Amino acid sequence: MKPALILHPSSLILHPLFTMSAIVELPDNVVVSRLDKLVSWCRKNSLWPMPFATACCGIELMATGASRHDIARFGAEVFRFSPRQCDLMIVAGRVVMKMLPVLQRIWQQMLEPKWCISMGACASTGGVFDTYSVVQGIDRFMPVDIYVPGCPPRPEQLIQSLVDLQEKIQREGTARGKEFLAPSRLRPKRALQEKGFGDWGLGENDG
Amino acid sequence: MMDESRVIGSLRAEFPDLTTDEFREQTRIVVPLEKLYAVLEFLKEQAALDYLIDVTCVDYLHYPTEKPDRFGLVYLLANSETNVRLTVRCYVGGPEPTVPSAVSLWEAANWLEREVWDLFGIRFTDHPDLRRIVLPEPFSAHPLRKDYPLQGRGERHNFPVVTRKEE
Numbered sequence: 009m010k011p012a013l014i015l016h017p018s019s020l021i022l023h024p025l026f027t028m029s030a031i032v033e034l035p036d037n038v039v040v041s042r043l044d045k046l047v048s049w050c051r052k053n054s055l056w057p058m059p060f061a062t063a064c065c066g067i068e069l070m071a072t073g074a075s076r077h078d079i080a081r082f083g084a085e086v087f088r089f090s091p092r093q094c095d096l097m098i099v100a101g102r103v104v105m106k107m108l109p110v111l112q113r114i115w116q117q118m119l120e121p122k123w124c125i126s127m128g129a130c131a132s133t134g135g136v137f138d139t140y141s142v143v144q145g146i147d148r149f150m151p152v153d154i155y156v157p158g159c160p161p162r163p164e165q166l167i168q169s170l171v172d173l174q175e176k177i178q179r180e181g182t183a184r185g186k187e188f189l190a191p192s193r194l195r196p197k198r199a200l201q202e203k204g205f206g207d208w209g210l211g212e213n214d215g
Numbered sequence: 216m217m218d219e220s221r222v223i224g225s226l227r228a229e230f231p232d233l234t235t236d237e238f239r240e241q242t243r244i245v246v247p248l249e250k251l252y253a254v255l256e257f258l259k260e261q262a263a264l265d266y267l268i269d270v271t272c273v274d275y276l277h278y279p280t281e282k283p284d285r286f287g288l289v290y291l292l293a294n295s296e297t298n299v300r301l302t303v304r305c306y307v308g309g310p311e312p313t314v315p316s317a318v319s320l321w322e323a324a325n326w327l328e329r330e331v332w333d334l335f336g337i338r339f340t341d342h343p344d345l346r347r348i349v350l351p352e353p354f355s356a357h358p359l360r361k362d363y364p365l366q367g368r369g370e371r372h373n374f375p376v377v378t379r380k381e382e
Binding site: 148186 | 351378379
């Protein structure tokens with residue numbers, strides 16, 4: 009694995025190359041990094057998933073946790089059924105309108121920092137269930153970090169989404185979680201909002 | 216041992232003007248709404264059909280043609296010892312269709328009738344606890360009616376949006 013700790017001049021310990029005052033001699037076994045990088049490195053390698061499994065995607069989620077695919081290789085094997093102990097919500101399966109308040113409640117009970125993977129076509133868009141009771145994509149009503157296509161996705165796809173999420177956390181993570189309040193994350197997913205029947209919004213880009 | 220034809224025969228002796236209806240060698244009894252409870256009571260008490268398998272409903276809104284009694288209510292009955300099975304049908308309609316409840320005959324009718332009320336909006340009088348059973352309580356429609364749009368009337372979008380900012 010690529011070492012996440014890098015040399016950075018803005019660290020608390022001043023680097024001898026960049027300042028002539030306060031020279032600190034570092035022994036060879038000390039690596040200097042930014043706190044944000046270090047915290048993100050810790051977080052991304054110990055994601056604890058909350059399995060919100062409502063349909064057949066949940067079976068694939070279980071297969072991902074089982075020995076053949078073994079999500080423990082990526083440090084995310086600790087499935088917890090209490091939202092207080094989790095920081096990664098995996099919504100695996102369709103969410104009906106009766107279940108959505110439950111999903112939102114569980115999401116709100118999870119401690120910060122937290123991330124959400126929308127697994128499969130149903131959680132992401134409603135899938136084939138374009139009916140009165142099925143929510144057409146959970147991202148209309150709660151934040152989603154990674155979407156996994158598939159019906160259901162294979163375990164490899166879910167693992168790939170986990171790796172992508174780890175990369176995302178490492179790339180933009182901050183110790184205080186400032187990245188969650190970026191405007192792009194707070195913006196509602198307008199592209200997925202329902203148009204009137206017969207009007208598919210062709211020609212307008214809601215982005 | 217009683218078989219299906221003997222049950223129907225004894226029923227005809229009691230209610231002479233009942234109509235029947237054949238489909239794939241199965242006889243179904245079609246009962247007018249006024250006699251529904253009396254027929255069910257007879258089948259329970261006299262014909263020993265002690266097991267209510269299902270109460271369900273079909274909405275024949277435009278099928279095959281438009282008709283006033285659009286809902287085909289179905290009672291599936293059986294005897295748990297002789298395996299005699301009988302289907303009772305009753306057509307109801309109107310803006311607020313109302314049917315006498317069968318809970319006083321079979322306890323099993325309780326949840327089954329609640330389901331029919333939930334999805335078809337058929338009210339069962341003298342039901343002890345006629346609440347919705349599948350859909351959430353604030354739901355205002357009966358979605359298995361054929362004139363209810365498949366994608367609903369916006370119920371699936373009627374939720375607050377949880378963002379990270381609010382927490």
